[in-house]
Amino acid sequence: MMIHNKQNEDNFMLYIPVKSHSNYIQKDNVVYLAFRHVSLIERFAAWLTRKPTIRDIRLDSLCIRVWQLIDGNNSVYRIGQILSKENAEHCKHIDSRLKAYLKYLNKRGWIKFKLSSKAKNISLNKA
Secondary structure, three states, X not given: OOOOOHHHHHXXXXXXXXXXXXXXXXXXXXXEEEEEOOOHHHHHHHHHOOOOOEEEEEOOHHHHHHHHHXXXXXXXXXXXXXXXXXXXXXXXXXXXXXXXXXXXXXXXXXXXXXEOHHHHHHHHHHO
C-alpha cells in the first residue's frame, strides 16, 4: 500500500507514462481508443444487444494532447509543463487534473509508469 504524502506526490511528477494500449486511431486530430470484446460473455452480450464487438472511446482535446505527449520519454512533470504553456488561460490546476487523468488511464490498464532517471537518483540518495 502506498502512503500518500507530499513526497510521494512530488515523486509522481518524475514518473514517465508509457502506453500499454496500442489499439488506437488518430484521425483528423482526434484520437479513438479501440477495444475488442474478446471473451465469450462479452461477445454474447454484444450479439444479444446488437452492438458491435469492437467499440471505441473518443478522447476530448485535452486528453488527446496528453495521449500524444505520452511517448515513453516525457515525465508527468514535463507533460504538465507543455500543457500549461499551450493552454495557459484554460488550464488552472493542470497538475491535479493531469495526475487524476493519468491515474485513471493506469487503473484501466491503458498506460503504465516507469521511473525516470531523476526519480531513481532520488530514491538511491535516500537509501
